[in-house]
Amino acid sequence: MPAPFHVTFVHPCVGRRAGDRTYIRTWSMEPLPVATLAALLPAAVGRRFFDDRIEVIDIDAPTDLVAISVETYTARRAYQIASDYRRRGVPVVMGGFHATLRPDEVGRFADSVVVGEAEALFPQVVDDWRHGCGQRLYKAAKRPTALRVVPDRSILRGKPYLPITLVETARGCRFRCDFCAITAAFAASQIRRDPGEVVAELRRLRRPGRMVFFIDDNIVSDLDGAKALFRALAGQGIRWVGQASMTVAADDEALALMRASGCQGILIGIESLDEGQLRGMNKGFNLLNGGPLAAIRRLHQHSIRVYGTFLAGYDGDSPATIERAVAFAEEQGLFIAAFNHLTPFPGTPLYDRLERAGRLRFPAWWLDPHYRYGMVPFTPVGFSPEELEQRCIAARRRFYRWGSILSRARHRIHWRDPWMLANFLAINAMHQRDVDGRNHLPLGDAGWQGELLEVG
Numbered sequence: 001m002p003a004p005f006h007v008t009f010v011h012p013c014v015g016r017r018a019g020d021r022t023y024i025r026t027w028s029m030e031p032l033p034v035a036t037l038a039a040l041l042p043a044a045v046g047r048r049f050f051d052d053r054i055e056v057i058d059i060d061a062p063t064d065l066v067a068i069s070v071e072t073y074t075a076r077r078a079y080q081i082a083s084d085y086r087r088r089g090v091p092v093v094m095g096g097f098h099a100t101l102r103p104d105e106v107g108r109f110a111d112s113v114v115v116g117e118a119e120a121l122f123p124q125v126v127d128d129w130r131h132g133c134g135q136r137l138y139k140a141a142k143r144p145t146a147l148r149v150v151p152d153r154s155i156l157r158g159k160p161y162l163p164i165t166l167v168e169t170a171r172g173c174r175f176r177c178d179f180c181a182i183t184a185a186f187a188a189s190q191i192r193r194d195p196g197e198v199v200a201e202l203r204r205l206r207r208p209g210r211m212v213f214f215i216d217d218n219i220v221s222d223l224d225g226a227k228a229l230f231r232a233l234a235g236q237g238i239r240w241v242g243q244a245s246m247t248v249a250a251d252d253e254a255l256a257l258m259r260a261s262g263c264q265g266i267l268i269g270i271e272s273l274d275e276g277q278l279r280g281m282n283k284g285f286n287l288l289n290g291g292p293l294a295a296i297r298r299l300h301q302h303s304i305r306v307y308g309t310f311l312a313g314y315d316g317d318s319p320a321t322i323e324r325a326v327a328f329a330e331e332q333g334l335f336i337a338a339f340n341h342l343t344p345f346p347g348t349p350l351y352d353r354l355e356r357a358g359r360l361r362f363p364a365w366w367l368d369p370h371y372r373y374g375m376v377p378f379t380p381v382g383f384s385p386e387e388l389e390q391r392c393i394a395a396r397r398r399f400y401r402w403g404s405i406l407s408r409a410r411h412r413i414h415w416r417d418p419w420m421l422a423n424f425l426a427i428n429a430m431h432q433r434d435v436d437g438r439n440h441l442p443l444g445d446a447g448w449q450g451e452l453l454e455v456g
């Protein structure tokens, strides 16, 4: 009897300093897309998974095919891993949103490239390679109409992930924010899962005391669909967090349903407190019903905590933009916040505009060996690149110093639930430790030897 066909999944890390085998171990969440791919394999196909963030890849373990999901930040490391396998004669297939946005580049380092969602294509990819006829390109004609695959989490078992249950209820987003790679990859559309199937999965996964994280890019992109989900979740006894656009705060019914469904907090892209800047980044919807301040107050009234993200570096921004964002985040008692400089992801209108204007300092920053995590890859107007980078770091230091954490802890939103207050303190302490952890991390493994191996 022939040996069974074997697929190895690899989740690449962003990068690591030479000789560092640990990266930031405490922060790793389950890579749910790997479990979704594993669910697509026929039972007769063997499987193995290496998470490059937390373990050493056994590159010599026998396998017939390697599957790597590539994001822009992990592209360089993914190509290193692919080179290691391909030098040993093992074919490599790559997908993920960077493969969708940059298929020609990814195709230089992979035997097969999957463009679009894997659900429709991955079974065919595996079947072709099993029969020795893998193709160079697999491209979905259109998006599936719904999410139907239930992830096979058994492949993640035994690895030291954060004790948070990840579930996907929808993918993509209908909005078109200027800088957003997600909406570029999914052509400003969203597909959802049947709410009954989400509830059934949550019942199977139930682990008392565990927070559920809905990894959807924007859980309220389709507000009617989101309301149907929230109604189905009500009474299930879960506590969840997720990511949502500020549009939800303009709809009182949605807020009430969200809270009743167990929502504890959401990540919201506040981005800017300047009306003109929000319109310029195609995010004028953040100004609905009174703008960010009114939105956060309404969310807090419904006991929904806010993880606010801010961006700096658009033309017209200045050091005062960042100062104002930090002061706002502190005054409003945000649960946590991110102060990031703008990063041009390939495929976005922002990237194309900066490229046309000749303002990209590192045109393919994700591949450039001189680029480091946190560096500003373009030439901003109101700052030097170094000043913009340093001001964002300083904003994080200020927001995550103990004085700020304890001052924000006094906000009444954090006193309503002792369990969430304990989470507030623990998560803020983790962020405090991480303020400098990734600054200037190389993309890819700096200790990796050799040349990236291109497909001949």
Ligand code: SF4
Pocket: 172, 173, 174, 175, 176, 177, 180, 181, 182, 183, 217, 218, 245, 269
């Ligand atoms: S709302 Fe969020 S997910 Fe949607 S396009 Fe804007 S940044 Fe992207």
